[in-house]
Amino acid sequence: MRKINEECGIIGIFGQKKQNVAQMTYYGLHALQHRGQEGCGIAVNDDGVYKLHKNTGLVTEVFDVRTLESLGEGNIAVGHARYGTAGSKGAVNCQPIVVNHVKGNLCVALNGTLVNYAELRSELELEGAMFHTTSDAEIIAYVITRERIKSKSIEEAVNRAMGLLEGAFSLVIATSTKVLAVRDKFGFRPLCYGVTDDGTYIVASETCALDVLGAKFIADVTPGEIVLFNKQGVQNIKDNCGKVQECPCVFEYVYFARPDSVVDGSSVHEARKRAGRFLAMEHKVEADVVIGCPDSGIDGAIGYAEQSGIPYGLGFLKNKYIGRTFIQPEQGMREKAVRMKLNVIKETVAGKRVVLIDDSIVRGTTSVYVVKLLREAGAKEVHMRVTSPKFIGACYYGTDIDSPDKLIANKHTTEEIAEIIGVDSLGFLSIDSVKKIPSNYACHNYCISCFTAEYPTKKPDLQGKSKFESKITKNV
Numbered sequence: 001m002r003k004i005n006e007e008c009g010i011i012g013i014f015g016q017k018k019q020n021v022a023q024m025t026y027y028g029l030h031a032l033q034h035r036g037q038e039g040c041g042i043a044v045n046d047d048g049v050y051k052l053h054k055n056t057g058l059v060t061e062v063f064d065v066r067t068l069e070s071l072g073e074g075n076i077a078v079g080h081a082r083y084g085t086a087g088s089k090g091a092v093n094c095q096p097i098v099v100n101h102v103k104g105n106l107c108v109a110l111n112g113t114l115v116n117y118a119e120l121r122s123e124l125e126l127e128g129a130m131f132h133t134t135s136d137a138e139i140i141a142y143v144i145t146r147e148r149i150k151s152k153s154i155e156e157a158v159n160r161a162m163g164l165l166e167g168a169f170s171l172v173i174a175t176s177t178k179v180l181a182v183r184d185k186f187g188f189r190p191l192c193y194g195v196t197d198d199g200t201y202i203v204a205s206e207t208c209a210l211d212v213l214g215a216k217f218i219a220d221v222t223p224g225e226i227v228l229f230n231k232q233g234v235q236n237i238k239d240n241c242g243k244v245q246e247c248p249c250v251f252e253y254v255y256f257a258r259p260d261s262v263v264d265g266s267s268v269h270e271a272r273k274r275a276g277r278f279l280a281m282e283h284k285v286e287a288d289v290v291i292g293c294p295d296s297g298i299d300g301a302i303g304y305a306e307q308s309g310i311p312y313g314l315g316f317l318k319n320k321y322i323g324r325t326f327i328q329p330e331q332g333m334r335e336k337a338v339r340m341k342l343n344v345i346k347e348t349v350a351g352k353r354v355v356l357i358d359d360s361i362v363r364g365t366t367s368v369y370v371v372k373l374l375r376e377a378g379a380k381e382v383h384m385r386v387t388s389p390k391f392i393g394a395c396y397y398g399t400d401i402d403s404p405d406k407l408i409a410n411k412h413t414t415e416e417i418a419e420i421i422g423v424d425s426l427g428f429l430s431i432d433s434v435k436k437i438p439s440n441y442a443c444h445n446y447c448i449s450c451f452t453a454e455y456p457t458k459k460p461d462l463q464g465k466s467k468f469e470s471k472i473t474k475n476v
């Protein structure tokens with residue numbers, strides 16, 4: 001059912017004293033689980049030594065009381081929740097990555113994707129580096145370690161490495177004495193930090209993780225910034241800031257982030273409602289009820305209803321208890337999979353003209369089933385409104401939006417898509433409006449590349465990268 005996947009949620013903790021940082025990281029990762037459900041890991045530093053546990057599975061599957069206890073206490077921890085692209089699945093690519101080197105150690109957790117992976121990996125291999133994974137985080141760990149050997153401090157090494165890494169990277173990096181939060185100069189993926197009452201600093205992909213840990217939000221890491229946490233407090237290093245026009249991902253507001261998070265100063269819930277309001281202005285329709293496709297279509301439906309005056313109704317109930325390990329129906333039984341996850345509340349839609357709000361249409365297959373469910377429940381008309389523009393380009397910045405030839409909008413007009421998915425009318429949010437859904441849109445130039453197929457960076461050498469993926473040792 002999940003049409004697009006984010007590739008990761010990250011968290012870092014720096015405490016002034018030894019404490020149960022493993023458990024704190026566990027709770028933080030749980031709050032970030034929506035960003036990656038394929039694998040996760042926690043690394044804890046105690047007296048200069050990292051203990052690490054990582055594996056495939058949800059946070060609650062990978063960690064239990066025993067594994068958390070075995071990580072022990074410490075004052076530094078790094079956590080990661082992962083979604084992996086095809087070809088790079090498996091425990092071997094889970095994070096964090098821990099590297100021991102001549103000057104100490106390094107622990108890295110990444111949210112993002114490098115566009116120069118193939119070049120950097122070839123260069124490092126020719127220098128003698130040995131790789132155990134195909135994770136971009138391992139490349140980053142090596143590049144930073146190489147710079148660290150030549151630098152006086154980890155912050156200097158990271159600052160230098162930022163000039164060599166290209167693409168999307170929000171990072172938590174930790175040594176035995178410091179934690180660093182790093183965001184690429186475009187700021188594609190979010191990263192923020194806060195502090196608890198006892199002075200423990202928390203870095204996280206989203207503010208919802210700060211909330212869970214009782215941390216007060218301090219700031220978002222700005223594009224290009226390094227924020228350093230150590231016993232002396234917080235230091236902001238902005239040498240790489242302002243080097244390009246920043247470009248945070250607008251789709252975080254539409255779909256990826258949790259609605260209770262505030263990303264770069266804008267509430268995700270409010271942004272989704274605004275998307276719904278814009279849609280109501282751009283694509284009016286006579287109807288009896290507005291419903292949202294769970295989860296990220298709900299806020300948009302509320303906004304559409306507020307703007308249009310058409311009442312909002314609860315159209316679907318989502319079964320929250322289908323986990324990753326649920327035995328999926330065999331191929332060809334996709335419809336059953338949708339039914340198991342989503343059930344229509346018939347009383348809301350039967351005999352009515354329904355406006356259905358969803359966040360996106362990728363291949364269109366899920367929409368076909370959702371619309372069929374509404375028809376079978378007796379909806380008289382179904383008018384679909386989408387809180388994002390049409391996808392016409394791939395995303396190279398840490399998500400798995402499909403290759404352009406698989407995107408339905410690249411092959412069909414809006415009218416044709418409406419016919420394929422079986423709706424009476426269809427409307428997508430305009431590109432102008434999607435840029436304005438964050439409340440502080442005037443302060444940022446947002447990335448909209450998957451809607452325009454124009455990119456702020458060079459495109460990655462995907463073939464080059466897949467060569468390395470085919471060489472990975474498989475743990476069986």
Ligand code: SF4
Nearest residue numbers: 249395397447449450
């Ligand atoms: S291409 Fe789309 S999904 Fe990727 S970062 Fe840009 S707006 Fe976000």
